[in-house]
Amino acid sequence: MIQLKEYRGHIRNWEALCEELKLDKTLSHEAREAAILTNGYAAWGEDLPDHLYGMFAFSLYDTDTDTLFCVRDHFGTKPFYYYQTADGKLLCGTTIRGILAQDGFVKELNADMLQIYMSLTYVGGEDTFFKGLKKLMPGCTLTFRNGEISIRRYWTPTFHADENKSLEAFADEIHETVKQMMREVKTDDETAESFLSGGVDSSYVLAMSDAKMSDSCGYDDERFDESGLAKQTADLLGRQNSRCRITPEDYFDIVPYVMYNMEQPLGDASAIAFAIACRETAKHTKLCYSGEGADEFFGGYNMYRNAERYGENLKTFYVGNTNIMKEDEKERILAHYNPNVLPINLVKSIYEETEGLDPLTKMSDVDIQIWLEGDIYLNVDKMSTAAGLEIRMPLTDRRVFDIASRMPSRFKVNEEQNKVAFRTAAAKVLPDEIAFRKKLGFIVPIRIWLADEKYNADVRRLFDSDIAAKFFKIDEIKAIFEEYIGGNSDLWRKVWTIYTFLVWYEEYFVKR
16 A cells, blocks of 8 residues: 655646546545555556656655655755664654654754855755755655665756757747646646746746736835836736835844744845745735746856856866855864865766766756755745745746757857847747846845844844854954945855854754
């Protein structure tokens, strides 16, 4: 007998699977997906995830063979963690707190992870900040039988450029595939809203969806406020727009809530704004679309335009979208530094997989395998779950990635523009001024707010605390903070990354 022990997610191709497995399509969402997973495992065994499209993490128990089978989806949109106790028992699930609460778990800090975090601003790779607790990585399965853990990678991003296909043909394929995604991403009886910034990704998703309401957030400072652009897009598409105003007081007040619910520290400043947006959006809907995935798949970041310049040097330094502290600086400010713990070690296997491919493809693959899982998808999952909101990401799908994997890099990035083919596809339903608008990113005025004495009292408290002294040389981190306050605003990321770790540590190892 196959039992579904834990599941979170949304299977997009459920209709086809119900037909293939001869299941009742009229079952509720929960019953239908449970039936797909249990019957699918009975039919295909460990090949089950190859048959699934969507966002998922789950575990199945086969009572006949006393086997636990765990799966994380291809891109890691949903988390899955595991821990083996001293007596050989396996603890696993989709939340860290759920595992921490189980008998046999010994809560100890994995201090080496701080060195990774200080560079990446997130927890990259399979290890976590809890000693012995690991992430099941994207595209992997875990089998537990007879006290033994076996990890298998069932899917790996691969790239094969098709030089015979035109830009327009790729744009057409993107557009037709996104149409299919929007048909699958919800059922007719569900009602969804859609997050909307001033960028092309969220605008394209909204334009292709049946969402009547879009949700945006903004600030009083017009230099950072994209909500006006979002409102213009919503008006043009004939949709309503709900704007959430984020104040610095709201922003700093919610930081402990974010770090607690994130379960691991995250130094991405946009995560705090996103948490507020999720909380506000959940007041009027329980289902929302978001546009993650397109940047990494189709060449959306401005740094990708430097790929050719980096060339073969990439594998010596590029560890993903963020790399805010070098080794000499970490050695200077950390109370304990281990020279063997290096972020570059996380991506060596990725560079081996992409040997011989062009630099842009290598950068993209690092971000798909490390940055998306460790930062973007973690943020989306944890903050939406905490708010009671379900987020589905139509652009994160194997079929969308398949197009990107066959696309020559010149159709992703050129001298004038990024995400060229994707924007060309979006221009089929959006005006050029939206489809080809310069990427702004999810910007937050934290660079300014963090220097304001009205808001940074907790930063000062933690930088001068016994907690900080456990991990940092206090004089060194206070010097970084004072230099930032004194006008070197480029240091804000370093200050924020240190601060978010200290808040997280206080939440998990001091308060609880």
